[in-house]
Amino acid sequence: MKLLTPLVAALALVFTPPSVQAVETEKTVNMSIFWLDGDIEPTSGWHGWTLTRCGIGENLLQIDENLDYKPVIAESWQKIDDLTTVFNIRSGVTFHNGRAVDAQAVKESLERAINITDRQDVVIPIDTISASGNTLTIKTTRPYATLLNMLADTVFIIVDAKAAEQDPAGFKYKPVTTGPFQVESFSSETGLVINKHTGHWAGEPQVDRINVKYISDASTRSMALQSGELDFAAQISPADLSILEKNENLNVITGPNLRIFHIRTNFAHPWMQIPEFRQAVHHAIHKDVYAEKIAGGIPARGPFNKLLSFGHQGDDSYPYDQQKAIQLLDDAGLVDTNGDGIRELNGQNIVLQYISMTNHGAQARNIGIAMQSELKKVGIGMDVKQMENFAEASKQGKYDFLFERWTSAPTLDPQYFLESSFKTGARGNSGQYSNPKLDALLEQMDNTLDGDKRAALGAKGAKMLMDDVAAIFLFYQRGNVVHNKRISGVHKFVSEIYYIDERLGLANE
Amino acid sequence: MFRTIVKKVPELILVMLAATLLTFFLTWVSPGDPAEIYFESRGIAPTADALLAMQSKMGLDQPFAVQYWNWLSGIVQLDAGVSLRTGEPVAQMVKQRFAMTFKLSLLAITLMLVLSFLLAIVASLNEGGPADYAIRLFSFAGVSMPDFWLGLMLILNFVVYLQWFPLTDPYALKSVVLPALTLAIPLTGRYTRQIQSMISEEMTKSYVVGARARGCTEWAIILQHVLPAILGGLTTLFGLSCALLLGGTVVVESIFSWPGLGSMAIESITHRDYPVLQAYVVIMVFIYVSINFIADIVAEILDPRLSLSGGKR
Numbered sequence: 137m138k139l140l141t142p143l144v145a146a147l148a149l150v151f152t153p154p155s156v157q158a159v160e161t162e163k164t165v166n167m168s169i170f171w172l173d174g175d176i177e178p179t180s181g182w183h184g185w186t187l188t189r190c191g192i193g194e195n196l197l198q199i200d201e202n203l204d205y206k207p208v209i210a211e212s213w214q215k216i217d218d219l220t221t222v223f224n225i226r227s228g229v230t231f232h233n234g235r236a237v238d239a240q241a242v243k244e245s246l247e248r249a250i251n252i253t254d255r256q257d258v259v260i261p262i263d264t265i266s267a268s269g270n271t272l273t274i275k276t277t278r279p280y281a282t283l284l285n286m287l288a289d290t291v292f293i294i295v296d297a298k299a300a301e302q303d304p305a306g307f308k309y310k311p312v313t314t315g316p317f318q319v320e321s322f323s324s325e326t327g328l329v330i331n332k333h334t335g336h337w338a339g340e341p342q343v344d345r346i347n348v349k350y351i352s353d354a355s356t357r358s359m360a361l362q363s364g365e366l367d368f369a370a371q372i373s374p375a376d377l378s379i380l381e382k383n384e385n386l387n388v389i390t391g392p393n394l395r396i397f398h399i400r401t402n403f404a405h406p407w408m409q410i411p412e413f414r415q416a417v418h419h420a421i422h423k424d425v426y427a428e429k430i431a432g433g434i435p436a437r438g439p440f441n442k443l444l445s446f447g448h449q450g451d452d453s454y455p456y457d458q459q460k461a462i463q464l465l466d467d468a469g470l471v472d473t474n475g476d477g478i479r480e481l482n483g484q485n486i487v488l489q490y491i492s493m494t495n496h497g498a499q500a501r502n503i504g505i506a507m508q509s510e511l512k513k514v515g516i517g518m519d520v521k522q523m524e525n526f527a528e529a530s531k532q533g534k535y536d537f538l539f540e541r542w543t544s545a546p547t548l549d550p551q552y553f554l555e556s557s558f559k560t561g562a563r564g565n566s567g568q569y570s571n572p573k574l575d576a577l578l579e580q581m582d583n584t585l586d587g588d589k590r591a592a593l594g595a596k597g598a599k600m601l602m603d604d605v606a607a608i609f610l611f612y613q614r615g616n617v618v619h620n621k622r623i624s625g626v627h628k629f630v631s632e633i634y635y636i637d638e639r640l641g642l643a644n645e
Numbered sequence: 646m647f648r649t650i651v652k653k654v655p656e657l658i659l660v661m662l663a664a665t666l667l668t669f670f671l672t673w674v675s676p677g678d679p680a681e682i683y684f685e686s687r688g689i690a691p692t693a694d695a696l697l698a699m700q701s702k703m704g705l706d707q708p709f710a711v712q713y714w715n716w717l718s719g720i721v722q723l724d725a726g727v728s729l730r731t732g733e734p735v736a737q738m739v740k741q742r743f744a745m746t747f748k749l750s751l752l753a754i755t756l757m758l759v760l761s762f763l764l765a766i767v768a769s770l771n772e773g774g775p776a777d778y779a780i781r782l783f784s785f786a787g788v789s790m791p792d793f794w795l796g797l798m799l800i801l802n803f804v805v806y807l808q809w810f811p812l813t814d815p816y817a818l819k820s821v822v823l824p825a826l827t828l829a830i831p832l833t834g835r836y837t838r839q840i841q842s843m844i845s846e847e848m849t850k851s852y853v854v855g856a857r858a859r860g861c862t863e864w865a866i867i868l869q870h871v872l873p874a875i876l877g878g879l880t881t882l883f884g885l886s887c888a889l890l891l892g893g894t895v896v897v898e899s900i901f902s903w904p905g906l907g908s909m910a911i912e913s914i915t916h917r918d919y920p921v922l923q924a925y926v927v928i929m930v931f932i933y934v935s936i937n938f939i940a941d942i943v944a945e946i947l948d949p950r951l952s953l954s955g956g957k958r
Binding site (some may be wrong): 166168175186252324325326346349351352353355356359360362363364365366466494495 | 691692695728729730732733741742760797800801804805808811812813814815816899900901902904915
């Protein structure tokens with residue numbers, strides 16, 4: 137008996153059902169997400185993306201599948217003057233716990249987010265927020281062009297601040313929000329189980345329950361779609377898409393998203409400070425082939441996708457031209473004097489360091505290998521490294537080229553990416569790029585309220601980066617969502633901040 | 646046996662202590678500030694004040710010896726700190742992940758033992774016959790097959806085409822079958838060959854000839870006489886296999902999205918989640934040291950001559 141007790145306890149531990157289990161009902165949908173953090177407190181980091189992707193959290197306004205603003209908790213809004221915007225809160229909105237959402241509740245939610253968020257990039261210069269009935273008035277301390285963009289950020293998902301205050305520890309795993317689905321259980325290892333919010337302002341959702349499974353491996357998501365275990369998944373690898381397209385039970389929707397993959401240049405190294413050298417490197421590589429054949433993406437012409445009003449619409453400034461690359465290098469005096477096939481600068485062989493991170497996958501490494509081969513043809517050496525911790529290498533500047541991935545306009549405004557990635561001294565600017573003209577343009581953008589003018593400035597800033605070869609903008613990701621035909625109401629959002637919403641339904645009902 | 650236990654326990658504790666010191670030291674000297682990593686893993690650019698506050702909260706402003714002592718005291722009390730990635734207590738994470746790895750390992754080991762003993766006996770009884778050759782072929786194939794390929798083939802056939810098993814719900818009872826088979830098949834290949842050669846060697850010994858002369862059947866000779874004689878020799882190998890499986894089988898866990906220790910280790914490396922990584926290394930050392938210790942004791946019980954010779958053959 138003494139021996140049996142620990143044995144039984146051990147077996148009980150092993151076979152005890154976990155906190156999150158797949159539950160099946162007729163109106164259950166199984167979907168997967170490919171990224172999940174330790175909790176889903178929307179004011180922390182990028183956790184709110186999980187809430188918007190699964191139809192749990194809603195903002196005052198959101199960005200729809202056509203990249204337009206969509207009224208959500210706010211039914212409408214109006215700019216009174218340069219500093220004041222008035223929002224009309226939709227009637228009949230309730231939190232998941234049944235509490236009515238009025239302007240006061242929204243005010244509490246926004247103030248909570250502003251006070252506790254750990255993100256520095258969403259600081260809004262708020263003067264006052266006042267609430268009266270269903271009217272919410274936000275005043276800023278200075279003209280602030282991107283107020284609407286910011287309020288669409290997932291940090292500002294409308295939550296029941298009182299519920300959060302009562303149980304902060306529980307709230308981060310089970311936030312009380314307003315979306316068509318509410319969290320039943322959360323596990324950072326396996327995902328979420330969410331139920332319909334019967335009191336949702338757009339009507340009771342058709343689907344009772346969604347098992348949101350956290351599956352980081354793209355092949356597993358693809359195979360689970362084929363076996364019918366998943367009804368919905370996104371970010372399927374391009375190699376698997378052709379197989380899924382042939383499956384008559386599945387719908388494959390593809391299209392560009394807002395992610396730009398680029399190679400950051402380290403301006404601290406002497407050869408990188410020579411403009412002709414940077415241009416030559418750009419001319420020497422078959423960028424479009426990498427984009428299409430290696431990464432399955434869309435060749436980039438600048439940091440912003442041309443879907444955006446500030447996206448570059450023209451041709452590649454530095455098309456593949458090996459002879460031109462050689463000419464540029466020769467003209468810059470970068471020649472091979474010792475006959476080893478590698479050009480030198482001040483007697484030192486030019487051997488570049490290309491770094492990508494392991495979780496950027498094989499495509500990042502393969503692009504490096506392809507570049508290595510092409511650069512060798514014009515007399516430039518390159519080492520290709522893939523590492524786990526490139527943050528440290530990046531910080532120490534031990535690279536020439538750094539493979540990076542950014543969502544370049546998550547809230548449809550160009551300033552965020554240009555400022556956080558290329559402004560002199562910006563934290564994301566590890567390559568130490570510095571262009572006083574770009575810095576001045578960003579200052580100007582700060583004081584520009586008109587949307588068209590901002591777009592023009594954004595396009596101008598992007599062109600400065602291309603002219604300078606501040607980075608090699610490789611490709612825009614071709615996003616995809618795949619769903620089983622048993623479900624309906626699935627839309628592909630270019631922003632990929634949203635996957636499902638109140639329109640999700642069952643096709644035959 | 647008692648003498649062995651008394652001798653080995655202090656050694657075990659010393660090895661564990663040395664491993665904790667080395668683990669902590671290597672993490673301490675590795676590049677990257679854990680406080681900065683904490684923010685980076687959340688996609689946050691911290692202010693200088695926030696960074697300083699986090700460094701102080703994590704005790705990173707203390708000297709190495711103090712940091713090590715605090716960490717070790719926590720480990721002894723089963724408190725390995727908090728994950729930088731998820732914010733969860735590491736002990737809780739490890740408990741859940743270990744339970745999953747244990748379930749997987751238990752089934753894999755059981756399958757491996759049943760299959761390898763059965764196949765080895767059948768092959769021994771049919772030496773030179775078709776069954777022997779078929780089993781040899783299976784053994785060679787099992788040993789040669791990369792586990793990731795085997796896993797993918799099993800998924801393709803049994804999940805995608807036949808749809809017999811789920812892939813995305815690791816807690817469903819049936820989910821454990823395919824990953825356990827992926828682990829068990831290569832091990833079975835190795836053990837079948839090992840057991841078969843040990844049985845063949847024993848079968849030439851005089852006590853077997855005597856048993857045959859007494860009219861015992863071949864099955865009875867193997868089950869009653871030969872198997873007990875070879876178990877002692879298999880103990881160490883078996884212990885190492887158990888330790889290997891309990892350490893988390895990284896590739897298999899990744900392919901099957903199995904939330905065990907192996908995938909936890911990979912995640913913590915990717916996110917530079919040092920508290921989890923440190924706990925993982927300590928657990929690994931503990932598992933290896935303990936299983937070796939248990940294997941030594943079991944070997945002595947099965948073969949008392951080991952005790953008489955001071956633990957040496």
